[in-house]
Amino acid sequence: MPGVIKFTRQTYTMCYPNVKSYALEKTKKNKALVTSGGCAINMYPSDLQYDLGTKSCDQRNMNRTMIIAQISDLHIGHEGKGKTCKNTQRLKTVVRTLTELRRKPDVLVITGDLVEYGEVWAYEALKEALSPIEFPIHMAFGNHDNREAFKKVYPDTRYTDGFFQYTLEDGPVRIIVLDTLEEGRHGGSFCETRALWLERELDKQPDRPTLIALHHPPIKTGIGWLSADPSDDWVKRLKHVISKYDNVEHIMAGHIHRAIFKSFAKTSLSVTDAIAIQSKLELADIDPDIPDGRGLFVDSRPGFCLQYWDGESFTTHSGQSPCGKTLIHFNEKHSHVVKHTMDIGL
Numbered sequence: 001m002p003g004v005i006k007f008t009r010q011t012y013t014m015c016y017p018n019v020k021s022y023a024l025e026k027t028k029k030n031k032a033l034v035t036s037g038g039c040a041i042n043m044y045p046s047d048l049q050y051d052l053g054t055k056s057c058d059q060r061n062m063n064r065t066m067i068i069a070q071i072s073d074l075h076i077g078h079e080g081k082g083k084t085c086k087n088t089q090r091l092k093t094v095v096r097t098l099t100e101l102r103r104k105p106d107v108l109v110i111t112g113d114l115v116e117y118g119e120v121w122a123y124e125a126l127k128e129a130l131s132p133i134e135f136p137i138h139m140a141f142g143n144h145d146n147r148e149a150f151k152k153v154y155p156d157t158r159y160t161d162g163f164f165q166y167t168l169e170d171g172p173v174r175i176i177v178l179d180t181l182e183e184g185r186h187g188g189s190f191c192e193t194r195a196l197w198l199e200r201e202l203d204k205q206p207d208r209p210t211l212i213a214l215h216h217p218p219i220k221t222g223i224g225w226l227s228a229d230p231s232d233d234w235v236k237r238l239k240h241v242i243s244k245y246d247n248v249e250h251i252m253a254g255h256i257h258r259a260i261f262k263s264f265a266k267t268s269l270s271v272t273d274a275i276a277i278q279s280k281l282e283l284a285d286i287d288p289d290i291p292d293g294r295g296l297f298v299d300s301r302p303g304f305c306l307q308y309w310d311g312e313s314f315t316t317h318s319g320q321s322p323c324g325k326t327l328i329h330f331n332e333k334h335s336h337v338v339k340h341t342m343d344i345g346l
């Protein structure tokens, strides 16, 4: 018989015949905190019901929530060595926003185009700009990056078969970071060697929720000059591998310099706004031989994503920094706003 924790509006009841070691406490905001062995598992709004099932303790811990912050397309050093770098200033703005969040991200994943020209000094500037961040930082390469220069600044970097691909196992969600860089080429690349590695990684834990991070989104977007071609070998190769697994919960990418949401290989895919300038939203067909005067990039605020894992699925939140002046705070005066929204005390 499966175990069930049921939360009602003001109280909660528990029924979990298979689980003996859970503690449940009600917190101030009428939510419940479920703990097992001192480890917080999840918080649920009132009126939610959660089925514990007959899962093992480890599997239950996998139901913990997780926040993966994502930034992309930093293009540090765009103006050249020794010049004031606008993109570094934009990065620092987003870093401030992330570090000021009440709930800090569990990890930051940066999905490529870390620097503009692949130079060592730019990676050093990147490292310095990221230094206020206290949660773990992991990176992927974009088409502007350089494997050798990166390794000089981050000497602990390990390349697998020559590629910067690795898996993060610490959280409730596995994060697999892919390398789609082919130096000298603007578009993406994903050769047989990289595909075989991905398949081996996915084979290791085919039931565990997995997030894939990469620079180039393997999708058509309607912005023709920045999109991948679905008939490209690298796109077909990536799609073939990911489609074989049901546990790839989400794919997150960069490169387009614009927030985009789509499905790919039977899962969801998001692209984050860039730290650097954003591409203009214009979906008219483009002829590379006819410059028609359209806008290509615009000077809008730097953006980021928070990939929120609720224990069962991802929600992608797209944010910009600065996020704007707060107009209403959750204080005594405005506590009714939250209660009213949550239909509490009606």
Ligand SMILES: [Fe+2]
Pocket: 073, 074, 075, 113, 142, 255, 256, 257
């Ligand atoms: Fe970029």
Ligand SMILES: [Fe+2]
Pocket: 113, 142, 143, 144, 215, 254, 255, 256
């Ligand atoms: Fe790129």
